[in-house]
Amino acid sequence: MKKQGLPHGIAHWRDGYRVRITADGKQWYIGTYTTLTDAKAALAIANSEKARGIFVPPSHKRQARKELQAQEARDAVTVDQLFSRWIDHLTTNNRAVGTISSYSSLYTTHIQKTLGDKLVGEVSEDDIDDLVASWRSTPSRINPSASGNGFWINAVSALKGLFTFAVKKRIGGITTSPVKVVLPEASKSVRVDNGTEHVATPQEVDALAKAMPKDMALTVYFAAWCSMRMGEVLGLQRQDFVDLDSDYPRVRIQRQWNSKHKPSTYTEPKDGSARVETIPQFMVPMITEHLTAHVGKTPTSPMFPSPRDSRNPMTHSRLDSMWRTRRDKILPGFKFHDLRHTGLTTYAQTGATIQEIMDRGGHKSVEVAMRYQHTARERDKALTRQMNEIINASRS
Known part of the structure; x- marks a missing residue:
C-alpha cells in the first residue's frame, strides 16, 4: 500500500x-x-x-x-444485600455479638419479608411508615390488651442503622435515609418509665425474689440492687466477691455470660462496662449462704451453675423462663431488665450525681444517667406535694 x-x-x-x-x-x-x-x-x-x-x-x-x-451496579442492591454488608461492617468493627444477633433476629422476623427483595433506592418513606404502623398494631404476646407491641422501637432502631449505613457508604444510590420515624423520647437511650409498670417498690422486689426457687432468689436482688443486666448476673463467679465480712462488701462485674454467642461463652460486659459495686448489707448473709450451698469451690465456679454442667452458668432462657412463670403472679409483664431500672431509679432518688449513676449502671452516656435523675426529680416533686398537703392540713 x-x-x-x-x-x-x-x-x-x-x-x-x-x-x-x-x-x-x-x-x-x-x-x-x-x-x-x-x-x-x-x-x-x-x-x-x-x-x-x-x-x-x-x-x-x-x-x-x-x-x-x-x-x-451499586444502585441495584437489594435490602437483603445491604443488610448482609451492614452486618459484615458491624462484625469487622467489633460490634457486640449480642447486638449483631439481635439485629439479625429483628431483620429476619420483622423486616425481610416486606423489604428484603426491594432495591435500596426503591424503599420510600411511605414503605417504612406502613411497615412501622403494622408493627405497632400487632398485639403484644405478653399483654394482648396493650395498644401495640413494644418490639417496634428496636426494629425501627435497626432500620435507622441499616439505611444510615447505606447513605454513608453510598450504597443503593440514596443520599438520605427513608427512615424518618421519630422514636419516643425515652427509647433513644434507655427505656425508663415513671409508671409503676417499669419500676417496682422494694416490697415488690422482695416478693419477686421470694417467688423464685431458693437458689435463684439472688438473681433478682443482684439485678435490682446491684443494677446488673441478666448476662452480668449469670456471669458472676465465686472470685467476684470482695470483703463480704466487712462494712464495705463489693462485687466485681467483670464479665457476662453470652448465650447469643455460638457456642455460649463469657465475654466482656456490654459496652465495656466492667465495674465494681458496693453490695447492700442486707444481701451479704444471703450471698454467704448461697456460696456455701450452691457454688463450687474453685474461684471460677459460676454463681448460678447450669444443672447440666456446673462448670458453666445456666442459660438466659432457663433463667428467663423461671422469672416469667413467677413474676406473672406478682407483676405481670414486668421484665427482668426492669429490675435494673428499678435499682438505678432508687439509687438516683438518694441524690446520686450523674457520674455516680453512670458508674453504678456501667453507662457511658451522660444522657442515660440524666434520665434517672429526672425520675428522681419527679419523685421529689411528688413527695414534696404530699408534704405540703400534710403541712397545710396541720395548719388549718
Whole structure:
C-alpha cells in the first residue's frame, strides 16, 4: 500500500487505519478501522465535534461508561444485600455479638419479608411508615390488651442503622435515609418509665425474689440492687466477691455470660462496662449462704451453675423462663431488665450525681444517667406535694 495521500490524522496501522486528532494541545486516539472510508468518517465526526466544542476523547467516554455501569451496579442492591454488608461492617468493627444477633433476629422476623427483595433506592418513606404502623398494631404476646407491641422501637432502631449505613457508604444510590420515624423520647437511650409498670417498690422486689426457687432468689436482688443486666448476673463467679465480712462488701462485674454467642461463652460486659459495686448489707448473709450451698469451690465456679454442667452458668432462657412463670403472679409483664431500672431509679432518688449513676449502671452516656435523675426529680416533686398537703392540713 502507498502511504501517500492519507488525510492528516489517519495513518496505516497493520492491516487497517489508525485515526488520531489533536484537541486542547493533546493528541487523542480515536480508533483503528478496517477501511479507509470508515477511518475518514470517524475523523470527520471527531473534527466536527471539535469545531462545535463538544469533542470528548473516546478514552473519557469509556471511563464514563465504566463509572455509569459501576454506579448502576451499586444502585441495584437489594435490602437483603445491604443488610448482609451492614452486618459484615458491624462484625469487622467489633460490634457486640449480642447486638449483631439481635439485629439479625429483628431483620429476619420483622423486616425481610416486606423489604428484603426491594432495591435500596426503591424503599420510600411511605414503605417504612406502613411497615412501622403494622408493627405497632400487632398485639403484644405478653399483654394482648396493650395498644401495640413494644418490639417496634428496636426494629425501627435497626432500620435507622441499616439505611444510615447505606447513605454513608453510598450504597443503593440514596443520599438520605427513608427512615424518618421519630422514636419516643425515652427509647433513644434507655427505656425508663415513671409508671409503676417499669419500676417496682422494694416490697415488690422482695416478693419477686421470694417467688423464685431458693437458689435463684439472688438473681433478682443482684439485678435490682446491684443494677446488673441478666448476662452480668449469670456471669458472676465465686472470685467476684470482695470483703463480704466487712462494712464495705463489693462485687466485681467483670464479665457476662453470652448465650447469643455460638457456642455460649463469657465475654466482656456490654459496652465495656466492667465495674465494681458496693453490695447492700442486707444481701451479704444471703450471698454467704448461697456460696456455701450452691457454688463450687474453685474461684471460677459460676454463681448460678447450669444443672447440666456446673462448670458453666445456666442459660438466659432457663433463667428467663423461671422469672416469667413467677413474676406473672406478682407483676405481670414486668421484665427482668426492669429490675435494673428499678435499682438505678432508687439509687438516683438518694441524690446520686450523674457520674455516680453512670458508674453504678456501667453507662457511658451522660444522657442515660440524666434520665434517672429526672425520675428522681419527679419523685421529689411528688413527695414534696404530699408534704405540703400534710403541712397545710396541720395548719388549718
